[in-house]
Amino acid sequence: MPTKGEQTRERIVHQSAILLNVRGYAGTSMSDIIEAAGIQKGGIYRHFESKEAIALEACRYVLQQRIEDVNAAVRSEASAIHQLKAVCMSFLDLLAESRIPGGCPILNIAVDADDTNPPLKYLVQEATHQFRSLIQDIVHQGKAQKELPLYINGEVIATILISTCEGALMLSKLYDDAVYLHRAIDHLMAYFETLTP
Amino acid sequence: MPTKGEQTRERIVHQSAILLNVRGYAGTSMSDIIEAAGIQKGGIYRHFESKEAIALEACRYVLQQRIEDVNAAVRSEASAIHQLKAVCMSFLDLLAESRIPGGCPILNIAVDADDTNPPLKYLVQEATHQFRSLIQDIVHQGKAQKELPLYINGEVIATILISTCEGALMLSKLYDDAVYLHRAIDHLMAYFETLTP
Numbered sequence: 001m002p003t004k005g006e007q008t009r010e011r012i013v014h015q016s017a018i019l020l021n022v023r024g025y026a027g028t029s030m031s032d033i034i035e036a037a038g039i040q041k042g043g044i045y046r047h048f049e050s051k052e053a054i055a056l057e058a059c060r061y062v063l064q065q066r067i068e069d070v071n072a073a074v075r076s077e078a079s080a081i082h083q084l085k086a087v088c089m090s091f092l093d094l095l096a097e098s099r100i101p102g103g104c105p106i107l108n109i110a111v112d113a114d115d116t117n118p119p120l121k122y123l124v125q126e127a128t129h130q131f132r133s134l135i136q137d138i139v140h141q142g143k144a145q146k147e148l149p150l151y152i153n154g155e156v157i158a159t160i161l162i163s164t165c166e167g168a169l170m171l172s173k174l175y176d177d178a179v180y181l182h183r184a185i186d187h188l189m190a191y192f193e194t195l196t197p
Numbered sequence: 198m199p200t201k202g203e204q205t206r207e208r209i210v211h212q213s214a215i216l217l218n219v220r221g222y223a224g225t226s227m228s229d230i231i232e233a234a235g236i237q238k239g240g241i242y243r244h245f246e247s248k249e250a251i252a253l254e255a256c257r258y259v260l261q262q263r264i265e266d267v268n269a270a271v272r273s274e275a276s277a278i279h280q281l282k283a284v285c286m287s288f289l290d291l292l293a294e295s296r297i298p299g300g301c302p303i304l305n306i307a308v309d310a311d312d313t314n315p316p317l318k319y320l321v322q323e324a325t326h327q328f329r330s331l332i333q334d335i336v337h338q339g340k341a342q343k344e345l346p347l348y349i350n351g352e353v354i355a356t357i358l359i360s361t362c363e364g365a366l367m368l369s370k371l372y373d374d375a376v377y378l379h380r381a382i383d384h385l386m387a388y389f390e391t392l393t394p
Binding site: 022023024025026027101102103107108110111112114115116121124125128155156159160162163164165166167168170171173174175179180183184187191 | 223298318322325352353356360362372376380388
């Protein structure tokens with residue numbers, strides 16, 4: 001059982017993750033975090049020394065959740081093509097009401113931090129590296145099972161899948177219309193089909 | 198000749214556009230703008246009543262520049278396939294030192310504003326609409342010139358091109374490595390080639 005202090009800390013991290021994913025780093029103040037977590041103003045400094053420290057932990061948490069969600073979607077499928085499709089479909093879930101609103105934390109934090117916040121940028125690099133490895137592992141297994149031809153390159157597939165889906169998610173959130181993500185996923189599935197022997 | 202007042206206003210808009218494209222809306226303060234534009238504190242209010250008003254004009258300006266740059270790249274090519282390639286290649290220019298640093302304003306402002314700032318979100322919707330129309334016009338012309346088959350859909354091509362390049366730009370800026378954008382462009386060019394009769 002987590003102690004009361006541990007529960008408070010988890011609540012701060014979870015609520016900060018939501019604020020950061022929706023509003024970005026500069027758009028989230030300590031007062032916002034204190035209000036969202038429902039704690040006393042002085043109380044937060046018993047858990048974190050600064051907004052920077054909260055943001056690091058909250059971003060690590062929300063990025064990890066995203067990777068875990070993709071991993072869970074992949075594990076429920078057997079073949080490489082179905083696993084790649086499951087990765088694509090996980091982007092549609094980000095348009096629906098989810099535990100952490102605001103879309104994909106990789107896209108959000110990357111765009112927010114790439115020119116301004118090296119520690120957060122580094123966290124997104126690490127999470128995106130895990131995301132790419134997950135896709136490269138699917139391709140590697142697919143080759144071993146003779147579902148995919150040996151000449152295809154897992155790094156290239158990972159780049160194309162992530163780029164296309166993140167960009168289409170941006171359009172779908174911009175227009176509040178899932179059609180962009182659906183078109184992107186249809187395109188990727190047709191592309192993956194051309195790769196099957 | 199622009200008056201001194203007009204020159205000051207242009208300088209405020211240009212410098213604000215850079216700040217907004219690099220740091221986002223919440224990350225840019227009036228003091229930042231005043232400092233970057235090199236004007237007196239009181240002087241800015243002779244031109245704009247608020248940060249909101251500056252942001253609207255600066256975002257309109259930077260989005261328009263992006264659309265004009267893509268238009269110029271397209272006009273220098275004759276065939277539909279080369280024009281589509283020119284649109285893709287324009288994303289590489291955003292990685293280099295450009296007039297407005299910070300990457301693509303469509304991606305930056307969309308991700309910054311989609312959940313928080315309806316007026317800016319609306320500006321990006323309009324600019325992205327222009328961007329999509331430009332690509333749809335290329336496809337339309339390509340069909341008329343029998344360079345592209347009649348069954349392909351310009352809206353779908355626009356969605357795939359913009360999604361893939363914006364997502365790959367995010368990765369290239371995240372890792373400070375152009376390889377992601379190059380892979381995405383290679384993929385799109387191979388896809389466009391499959392469309393030629």
